[in-house]
Amino acid sequence: MASGEIDETNGIDTAEAETKQFDIVTDHSDHHYANLNPSSEDQDSTFTNAGSSVRKKIMQEWNILKNNLPDTIFVQAYEGRIDLLRAVIIGPAGTPYHDGLFFFDLAFPSDYPNQPPLVYYHSHGLRLNPNLYAKGYVCLSLLNTWHGNEEEMWNPSGSTILQVLLSLQALVLNEEPYFNEPGYEKFREMPETQKISNNYSEEAFMLSCKTMLFLLQKPPKNFEDFVAQHFLERADVILRACKAYADGHMRVGYYQDDGSSSTSTTVEVSSNFKQSMDKLYADLETAFNKNKDSMQEKSEEMKETACAEPQQTMEVH
Template sequence: MSAGKKGDCFKNAGSNVYKKIMQEWRILENNLPESIFVRVYEGRIDLLRAVIIGAQGTPYHDGLFFFDFAFPSDYPNNPPLVHYHSHGLELNPNLYDNGYVCLSLLNTWSAEETEMWNPTGSTVLQALVSLQALVLNEKPYYNEPGYEEPSSGDWDLDSAEYNGEVFGLSCKTMMFLIDNPPKNFEAFVKDHFCERANVILAACRAYIEGRARVGYYDGSPSSPCTVDVSREFKGTMEALYPNLEVAFNRNAASKSA
């Protein structure tokens, strides 16, 4: 099949690919969780951009994580290609610093057949929810192949340390997004960080001072210091904090200008 004919399937309203993508749009419109937002393009229906807001109770809380989807010309026989906006940072075993997304539902990781892409049943919505729930989760350390979560022990300490590293990388991602918001999401990024800046900064202080475990800041300003904080994490966050504060202030100033 020529390249031209491959492209025709995205413009021909009668093609199976076109109809399937329109069905995907309807599913997303009616079923997206409140913490996932999607932008589609009428002129390029083969492309889609999504952002996931990091969930509370995870080291990704309040962060923004962008993914680009590209539908293949034989969709849905094969899953969409997905690229993560990593900004050169690797904050999850499933999200590489080159943007590669490792997920069985996308056929980018080997798994049982029931976990792989199913042309008759799998959807973009399922992929997005999987990214939010299975990848950007509470203990991403155990996403690493061969790392199984124990009931207790030293590996829990490793997981906690990894969460600290992840939160620091998430903060760096926030700063990058403020200065370089993805196209068509400029206002979204600005508004999100204007709304959540104070909470994020308060969480940073709580984590530095050991008043909350990373990911579990509950907004309380007077929690006792009961969490052991590594010297490395404390040093990293104390260096990041003023830069993050400046970025948030700059973002707020640009919104009110």
């Protein structure tokens, strides 16, 4: 897609509209870094000057994202603010974050790529991972927000935005997030530590479910249809997983789409977890039904509008 090119889908049922892996939109008003580079829209800005090395590098990043994003990560750039990006990662299967949506706002610094991008996580005030703070701070060596080995840190000559997103998906939103805490990995084989890890995963799943409720109530701009469609498609699976985890049929993260588990071992469930999940189940069911009704109403309105439009006929002479 060329810079500034915007595709619009008109007259298509929202259930049939397909969200592009990489798209360009116009409204950046709710972006966390919208006021970071106030001169970025000026003609002499490093972001708008056609000869700027920063602009050229960002355009390269756009092409990398357009051609290489996995089908579980979606990115939107902004026509008038190329220094900003918004990404959503679908929670990976086999983790406490499965089927959740996790939004990140990114901003290119004016000396990019000498410095890594700024990344803000839309937490809704919840800390569901050791690397993702309640105030949106993202702790990751690749972003230079956590010390690590030299090869793990940002490399101006080789690191990319795609690499950042893949790291967030694979290293942060992983199967056992408890061990993301510094120094905890060495205790992985201890039985008591494994139980604590399981409890942490239960909490992470509950917070992921709460994040779903926040997103359904107020989705990020330009992703409204995406959020609605995702939860329309995944509602039943999410609810079945909630029930399976609450009843102790399987460990959190092990539920599969067909209702089976990758382990046959039942797990002990605390009364607090079961009560919390029962409440979340009811809240999610209500929110999913409301989302479904809203999408059906929108679809009917679009069909009525299409039918009401005058049809052109060919004159025969």
